Amino acid sequence: MDILPKADYAIFSDTGMEAAATYKYLDFLLTWQQSNGGIPIIVCRDKNLYEDLLRTAEDGHEVSIPAFTANEDGSIGMLRRQCTHKYKIQVTSDYIRDHIYNLPKGSRRPPTAVWMGITTDEMERMAFPSEAWRINTYPLLGYYTTHKGECNHINWGIPMSRQDVVRWLVLHDLPIPTKSACVFCPYKSDAAWAEQREFAPEDFAAAVNIDEAIRDSSHKGIKNPVFLHRSCTPLKEVGFDPRQSQAWGECSGNCHI
Numbered sequence: 700m701d702i703l704p705k706a707d708y709a710i711f712s713d714t715g716m717e718a719a720a721t722y723k724y725l726d727f728l729l730t731w732q733q734s735n736g737g738i739p740i741i742v743c744r745d746k747n748l749y750e751d752l753l754r755t756a757e758d759g760h761e762v763s764i765p766a767f768t769a770n771e772d773g774s775i776g777m778l779r780r781q782c783t784h785k786y787k788i789q790v791t792s793d794y795i796r797d798h799i800y801n802l803p804k805g806s807r808r809p810p811t812a813v814w815m816g817i818t819t820d821e822m823e824r825m826a827f828p829s830e831a832w833r834i835n836t837y838p839l840l841g842y843y844t845t846h847k848g849e850c851n852h853i854n855w856g857i858p859m860s861r862q863d864v865v866r867w868l869v870l871h872d873l874p875i876p877t878k879s880a881c882v883f884c885p886y887k888s889d890a891a892w893a894e895q896r897e898f899a900p901e902d903f904a905a906a907v908n909i910d911e912a913i914r915d916s917s918h919k920g921i922k923n924p925v926f927l928h929r930s931c932t933p934l935k936e937v938g939f940d941p942r943q944s945q946a947w948g949e950c951s952g953n954c955h956i
């Protein structure tokens with residue numbers, strides 16, 4: 700069954716409100732891992748983006764997701780994305796320092812291959828790491844990248860498309876996961892929003908909560924109202940176009956994998 704070397708750890712940084720399907724898949728993986736001697740799975744719940752965004756409205760706590768707002772000239776702009784770094788990359792980096800290497804804060808970590816499961820049909824999401832110790836490793840592309848801007852081939856990698864991965868899972872009688880992301884992530888196509896509203900109404904309700912909580916972001920210096928949907932319409936009022944299947948933006952392979 701093994702087609703890749705076995706990783707030492709799998710780390711899931713839970714931002715607090717992933718799709719119900721993702722938590723269900725996580726439960727499956729935790730059970731599977733225990734009965735099959737799989738890769739140890741670590742779930743980090745150090746920070747909760749969902750709760751922090753709800754708190755933002757009350758106490759002005761600073762956190763920014765790539766939501767939409769109207770510019771002065773009437774065009775639509777996207778806010779700066781701080782969430783991926785703070786709630787995904789930093790959380791896993793801290794865990795690696797504190798619990799894998801047991802190093803004090805401020806120490807330099809040894810070079811470490813951090814695997815990310817992006818596939819050949821989304822190759823443009825490959826990125827260079829921002830920290831020198833990280834080696835961004837893409838087993839399903841067959842490349843790794845370094846802080847120095849190098850992009851090198853790995854001979855044990857197995858380039859696979861998302862469909863290849865799905866086929867492999869089906870052949871091995873394993874369930875197919877949905878992409879992992881916050882339920883309120885603005886990097887979503889209309890088709891994905893429509894599907895969430897229809898098939899995961901509780902996830903959609905949580906997204907509506909965030910949409911309403913971030914509307915007034917004037918404490919961050921954003922004058923115009925902020926929305927999760929690109930139309931700058933309240934999420935619960937949007938008439939989603941199910942033919943629009945292209946996501947608005949992407950996050951360098953740290954979410955939506």
Ligand code: SF4
Nearest residue numbers: 782783880881884954
């Ligand atoms: S899924 Fe979206 S909202 Fe959540 S951390 Fe990633 S970019 Fe931010």
